[in-house]
Amino acid sequence: MALGKDYAHQQCSIARSLEVVGERWTLLVVRDAFYGVRRYGDFLAHLGAPRAVLAARLQALVDAGVLDRRRYQESPPRDEYVLTEAGLALWPVLRALGAWGRDRIPGTLPMRRFHHAACGTELGPGGECPSAGCPSHGRAVPPADIEMRPGAGLDPDPADPVSRALLRPRRLLVPLEHEPPAGNSPAAPVVVPDGH
Amino acid sequence: MALGKDYAHQQCSIARSLEVVGERWTLLVVRDAFYGVRRYGDFLAHLGAPRAVLAARLQALVDAGVLDRRRYQESPPRDEYVLTEAGLALWPVLRALGAWGRDRIPGTLPMRRFHHAACGTELGPGGECPSAGCPSHGRAVPPADIEMRPGAGLDPDPADPVSRALLRPRRLLVPLEHEPPAGNSPAAPVVVPDGH
């Protein structure tokens, strides 16, 4: 751990939080989870982190209760990582960090804009819906109700497929699409037998 | 840098922010700056970070425009580190991190509570003043208007003097007090000839 023992004696909730999410790559993993990334390979492609580090971070986040690892297919056995309640509660941290970088680091253009999905309004500086007519006017919009749209600073033609998928407007938390391995059965669009 | 080159190619304001404040100790330095810590020795005593690391972080934060280093006495020459505008804008990040740790890490008691200094009300989850009668009701309270009070999880008798000073309720950003080196001139309180 980057912080471990050293922050342990700190009498501070901020230090406690940093013990969990303060290591290199960790907050970017959580960010990607909000964007809909769930699989090891997708995190890997999008982050560019070393494989060993990514594996360690995912495991640590599962241990900390930020991510939940769950089986999404049996054969071959494959797991995905999804945000828990506690993980979802990290959204204000990411929003604040992103807003600071956009507003306070010179030469940073807006990369991604966040809109209230219900009314289409771009969220205010505190993550609240600023639309006077909206039922949730003035209150913080939960991540599941946020639509992410590309901003001016985003590379329009990125190399990796995950970044390309994230160029389109999308609801937060909705998983990235993946072709089932045998993609081309033109007349039978592969109905999943039972989701549960 | 903990992140440097690796995050540079990331098309993301969050990653950009983490390049600046994502390294070990950095956000705790900024936190202490909000609490009123300004001197190298006080950061050192309160954080317990290695001296070299602290010096590097302070320098990096100055370079990034988060802290401003300025002379507060000429003889001997002594500098202090104070938050810039951009540094003050990090308050929502720290508040969100602290709130997450307090609410989502099991066994964490509130360490510090933040109140609107004007009306005494404890701030809401978004850092806003929840008091209906307050002129700034519902709006985010700037750090300069926040009073910090000790919470239940705080060690009532810490070892280092900085932690002890931070036990008393205090306004954010107000510098820690320091005795002038020659303290006891009872009738002649050492008027500095000319400050400039």
Place this chain on the structure above:
DNA sequence: TTCATCGGTTCATTCACCGAACCCAGCGGG
């Protein structure tokens, strides 16, 4: 049988962090 994919683990190298020691300028006292 062979190949490809997914999700890792292993390993040697590099890098950052650690903490103790050292350094230096500017006082203040004798």
Place this chain on the structure above:
DNA sequence: CCCGCTGGGTTCGGTGAATGAACCGATGAA
């Protein structure tokens, strides 16, 4: 003048974490 103290660092050897390339194993497709 010399000594020691204080504040604010720098230097340095040892250690642990990050890196990236290679390897591994299970499954399923060709």
